[in-house]
Amino acid sequence: MSDEKFFFPSKEVIEKATVKEYDKLYKYSIEHREDFWAEQASQLSWYKKWDRVLDKSNPPFYKWFTGGKTNIILNAIDRHLLSPLRNKLAIIWEGERGEVRTFSYYSLNREVCEFANILKSMGVEKGDVVTIYMPQIPEQLFAMLACAKIGAVHSVVYGGFSSAALADRINDANSRVVVTADGGFRRGKVVELKSVVNKAMELSPTMEICITVKHTGTEVYMENGRDYWFHDLKALPIAGQKCETAEMDANDMLFLLYTSGSTGKPKALVHTHGGYSVYISATHKMVMDIKPEDRYWCAADPGWITGHSYIVYGPLINGATIVMYEGAPNHPYPDRWWRMIQKYGVNILYTSPTAIRGLMRYGDSWTKKHDLSSLRLLGSVGEPINPEAWRWYHHVIGQDKCPIMDTWWQTETGGFMITPLPITPLKPGSATRPFFGNEMAVVDDNGKEAGICEEGNLVIKSPWPGMAAGIYGDPDRFVETYWKKYEKQGWYLTGDAAKKDEDGYYWIIGRTDDVIKVSGYRLGTAEIESAMITHPAIVESAAIAIPHAIKGNAIHIYAILRNDYKPSHELEMELINHVVHQMGPIARPEEVKFVDLLPKTRSGKIMRRLLKARIMGLPEGDLSTLEE
Ligand code: PRX
Secondary structure (H helix, E strand, O other): OOOOOOEOOOHHHHHHOOOOOOHHHHHHHHHOHHHHHHHHHHOOOOOEOOOEEEEOOOOOOOEEEEOOEEOHHHHHOHHHHHOHHHHOEEEEEEOOOOOEEEEEHHHHHHHHHHHHHHHHHOOOOOOOEEEEEOOOOHHHHHHHHHHHHHOOEEEEOOOOOOHHHHHHHHHHOOOOEEEEEOEEEEOOEEEEOHHHHHHHHHOOOOOOEEEEEOOOOOOOOOOOOOEEEHHHHHOOOOOOOOOOOOOEEOOOEEEEEEEOOOOOOOEEEEEEOHHHHHHHHHHHHHHOOOOOOOEEEEOOOOOOHHHHHHHHHHHHHOOOEEEEEOOOOOOOOOOHHHHHHHHHOOOEEEEOHHHHHHHHOOOOHHHHOOOOOOOOEEEEOOOOOOHHHHHHHHHHHOOOOOOEEEOEOOHHHOOOOEOOOOOOOEOOOOOEOEOOOOOEEEEOOOOOEOOOOOOEEEEEOOOOOOOOOEEOOOHHHHHHHHHOOOOOOOOEEEEEEEEEOOOOOEEEEEEOOOEEEEOOEEEEHHHHHHHHHOOOOEEEEEEEEEEEOOOEEEEEEEEEEOOOOOOOHHHHHHHHHHHHHHHOHHHOOOEEEEOOOOOEEOOOOEOHHHHHHHHHOOOOOOOOOEOO
């Protein structure tokens, strides 16, 4: 592994880099963690400065910048209005049909104020949870920013989730207001959103109001007193162009974001105004190396943590020009991205290994049609990037001159945890070393540090400002999931397996729990199996991840049928569609296989590990707990 040749950054990249040296600053940030973070926090605006940098009195519920008063909008918008950034482009958005909308920081502020006033007129108050279920259009951002501005808490649900999944999230958060659109465009087709919301609202006792943005022109059902068109509300005097930003405590909730775990229903991680702002802006500035003249494009969906931290909040706090799009990388042709990079002069591109592998298979002719020379830096996130995809990304897209920031992090961590800096010598497939302030390790089940290149559990040993404040409404689950295993040591369990090589570089292997990463999306086997069991043919099933050339992993299901059902191709298709209907298209299983038995431990737990080993012909490991 360590024989991999290092890739060294070009002179141009080094000259531009915000951080010129890693080791010394890393040492300082560990030995003087609170000073380091206080210095970062001082670069932001505060209504009132914090009293304490870190309150460790109630671990693992760490509190950062206690006593501080701020609002993420103060930093993401308000302060820019007082500087020349006021007239700089904040957002360049391109729709799937080629339409372009642009917003300066000044006009972004106006849009956000109007949206905020509309939410207020619907009775939304500080602390209320607003659900956002939107396509990738500017209004999705405006809705998020408007919530933050008035101190409401947004819960963005990815537009690919089903009505049942949306209703679960609405109900868990006790949300009364949902913001949606009639539909979105994807590969030339309309994805209906409002009709999904209508079904979810029927399943939700708390939902009262739905605001719908007209985007696709799809006909939708609207109910009097419950449903409002956004453009109608915008035309009313209530949507004034001025709105006060609410002064928030640093530890007040900013957003909830649902993510899958190994057991039970998805859980909502809570992020706050203070620590999160500091962490994502510092990481974004130092790693993505944003410069005033840059055009930055994170091609994720704003509905995931990558979008929250590194499309919306991090870049806006840093006063960047964000490129955003609606659609898919291969529609109308596989050069949509390359065309956009040339057209808008994108300097920094941040995406996922699945997208890279998907585009790589079309060959280089599509990239050669376009001038990609504006690119200076590339990024990757969501799953391990295989060296082959890394090299293609580096060579063909980055023209051998753009370093790849392979950023390892999670919904829970808020921002990058293990990541190169632009100056870091790179090894394809390694996320390299921890970001400043973070002590990480690879350890065995007892907490003993793994040897060089030995596989173990990846843990985080020290608190960081971007860390989730908890799981919404379920503090015990927060402790149980992340802090129980290494309770004695006080370490955070990431759920990933990793190795560390002799240069201190981390190599992420993948999840160790029952979480499956499909195209970088995070799904729990428990959720998939719960969806299966709602079909009358199913007695029991086990979902496992099998490696897939493009998606990283694919879902394979092993199912036991009720006696009165016979295995057939038709039934397999019906079950696959059933899971899609229950969860949404991202959870589409690759196959459903019918079996008579599932391997179980004596205590009745399905041994997914053994199932996977048998299917893939891998060593079966310790079978001492297997039921006869
Ligand atoms: O398994 C790791 C993988 O994605 C998980 C976190 O998923 P999620 O909360 O959805 O956040 C994704 C975007 C930050 C991690 O536990 N992962 C994320 N980034 C990488 C990665 N695996 C390998 N390399 C990465 N760069």
